[in-house]
Amino acid sequence: WLAASSPLGLWPELGALGADYRTATGERRELEIQGVTVAMGTRTRLRRSDDHARGLQLSQGEAQFALPAWARRGFEIQVEGARVTLDPGARVNVRCVGGDVRVTCLAGTAALARGARTVVLQQGWQARLDGARIASVGEVPTERVDAWRHGWLMFDDQPLSEVVEEINRYRTGRIVIADSTLSQRRVQARISLQRIDTFIDLVRDAYGARVVSMPGDVVLLG
Template sequence: MRKADAVTADHAQEEAQAWLVRLRSGSMSRAETESFQRWSAEHPQTAALLRDTWNLLRTAAAELADESPAAANDEWLAEARRDKTVRTGRRAFVGFAVAAGASWLALRPPLELWPSLTDLAADYRTGTGEQRSVVLSDRVVVEMNTQTRLDVLPVQAAARGIDLLAGEAEIDAKASTALGDALLRQVTVVAGKGRMQAVTARFNVRRGGGSVCVTCLSGSLALDHPSARLTLRANDQVIYDDRKVEPVARVDPSGFVAWRRGVLVFNGVPLAEVVDEINRYRPGKIILRNPALGQNRMQAQFPITRLDDVIDLLGRLYGARITRLPGNLVLLS
């Protein structure tokens, strides 16, 4: 493909993403609708790919809905009893979508306004602002935070476990009530290059931005990483990436797990990071257009259910200009 043709194709794809945002808002005017029809006629291949990609996403969502267990308490048992071809077929579906040429939109949704195909391929996922519980056994429960994806590890005699693909989860492994049963009920959590194992512990794991943060809330757990092996006890926290493990730090874990109480806590955090965190819980997107504004530090806590009120608060505190657009898009400048 010539360079000029590539630039034209990229521009058409950017326009397609913009149109999808407008279409999903459900508030297009008649003039905008006519403009979209003209654009579709001028770019028939890109418009057709846009429609095909959206249909693929809808099909994937419907297939996963059909797989959902009927009872929440039987979720792990239902997963364990599945035929292995279920997960293989789901991965193959994603591969087919990519091969069909849908990867530019399905794998990288504009502004992350809808689930990507890789999101839909996970065994369990939560959407923006959603939280859910996954029961691994009679004594191991995983609480999933917003925008989290995980797979259930294959069943082993000595362990139950998950692979945290993205997002945040709190794992609660309670003490066994049966004599000699503890060794048969170990929980394993894989996140990136790290593998955590515990018999009795409660710990929080957050994966994003290329790193993993593990906070031990009670009990103890072992972390195995290519560059280190260590044990975490209550109030210990460690951060690692694919290459290294940072030194263990002692922390007050209350702020790190405030989401379990429906609250976001910020202790001297730059506003840019506050906006990023709010975007994990709030549908749509807040876009910070003023880098200087993002350097302001914030000391506050907000209920997760009232994050729209926070936007107005930021305007009053920092004199930011607020522009609200369809699709829950907000510009801060």
């Protein structure tokens, strides 16, 4: 079990070893793949398409894909059984973290197909996937979606429990909330990825939380 799962993010998980491209905890990478600019967020795994088509599979994490406007054909991203086809000039953010699967169009247009349904995403539109279906499609504030590319995490009235889950993806060790009431407190914050642990100070100062630091970068909030 320890080989297959890294609970504190201290080593690559077993599934990451089969990826063609991957990032470690806190790491971000930008690279060119098949003529497409790919920005990879933390703990992200990408594989080349099994059928040798022009595209990639995102199995875990978050990444952005930008296809140049002069490209002669589209580019396909596979995620959780869905296909995202970028039109020339499109830039798309794809997130697959646990059960949270979202596709956000940041520029141009892209087609999302899941089962028998296909939707065309315009700039500023996001689709969420749930199981075997496209669960919802709607406009979103793209600044928050795009923030990690610029070294920030932005939270807008989200429960502290959700915020901690996202923070934990970017730091070694783990932040654990030991108080169920505290976990439901709402958070409005902008956190620098270069100073990720300032979030702990924010929780202590804003909510009067007790902070206990433990070995292995484990922090208890209560």
